[in-house]
Amino acid sequence: MKTAVYSGSFDPFTNGHLDIVTRASALFDQVIVAVLHNPSKRPLFSVDERMQLIAAATQGLGNVSVDSFQGLLVDYLRQQRASVIVRGLRGVSDLEGELHMAQMNQAMYPAAETVFLATSPALSYISSSLVKDVASHGGNVAGFVPAAVCRAVQAKFASRQ
Numbered sequence: 001m002k003t004a005v006y007s008g009s010f011d012p013f014t015n016g017h018l019d020i021v022t023r024a025s026a027l028f029d030q031v032i033v034a035v036l037h038n039p040s041k042r043p044l045f046s047v048d049e050r051m052q053l054i055a056a057a058t059q060g061l062g063n064v065s066v067d068s069f070q071g072l073l074v075d076y077l078r079q080q081r082a083s084v085i086v087r088g089l090r091g092v093s094d095l096e097g098e099l100h101m102a103q104m105n106q107a108m109y110p111a112a113e114t115v116f117l118a119t120s121p122a123l124s125y126i127s128s129s130l131v132k133d134v135a136s137h138g139g140n141v142a143g144f145v146p147a148a149v150c151r152a153v154q155a156k157f158a159s160r161q
C-alpha cells in the first residue's frame with residue numbers, strides 16, 4: 001500500500017492543486033491532502049474551512065482523503081505510514097525552495113521520497129495568493145478555483161466590506 005501526502009497551505013485550494021491531486025490519485029493507492037496549520041501565518045481561511053473546501057472539490061476521487069497537520073511533515077508521514085511526499089512544480093521559481101525542502105526531508109527521513117509533478121501549463125499561473133488578490137478587488141475567480149471555493153472566497157471578501 002503506497003500512501004502519498006500532498007501537503008500545502010491551500011489557502012485556498014485552486015484548480016492547480018486539484019490537477020495535482022487528481023494526477024497523484026492515479027499514481028498511488030492512497031493520497032492524503034494535508035493542510036499545514038502554520039501558526040505564524042494569517043490565512044484567509046481557517047484550517048477547518050480549507051479542509052471542507054478540499055473535501056468538496058475531491059469528493060469524486062475515491063482514494064483521496066483530507067487531513068491537517070502541525071509541525072514537521074516527516075513526523076506526519078511517519079504517523080500516517082506514508083512514504084511519498086507529492087509537490088507541484090509550476091516553474092523554475094518553485095524549484096530552489098522545493099529542492100531544498102525535499103533534500104532536508106530526505107536527510108531527516110530517508111525512507112520517504114518527494115515526487116514532483118509538473119504543473120499542467122494551462123494552470124501554471126494560478127496561485128492561492130493571486131486568487132485572493134483578484135477576489136479582494138472584486139474580480140471573478142471562477143476560472144481558477146473549484147465552484148465551492150469560488151463561492152467561499154466571494155463570501156469572505158463580501159463579509160469584510
Ligand SMILES: Nc1ncnc2c1ncn2[C@@H]1O[C@H](COP(=O)(O)OP(=O)(O)O)[C@@H](O)[C@H]1O
Nearest residue numbers: 007008009010016017087088089119123124126
Ligand atoms: N497552479 C498550480 N498548479 C500545480 N501545483 C501548484 C499550483 N499552485 C501551487 N501548487 C503546488 O501545490 C503545493 C502547495 O502549494 P501552497 O498551497 O502554496 O502551499 P505551500 O505553502 O506549501 O507552498 C506546492 O507543491 C505548490 O507547488
Ligand SMILES: [Mg+2]
Nearest residue numbers: 008009127128
Ligand atoms: Mg506556495
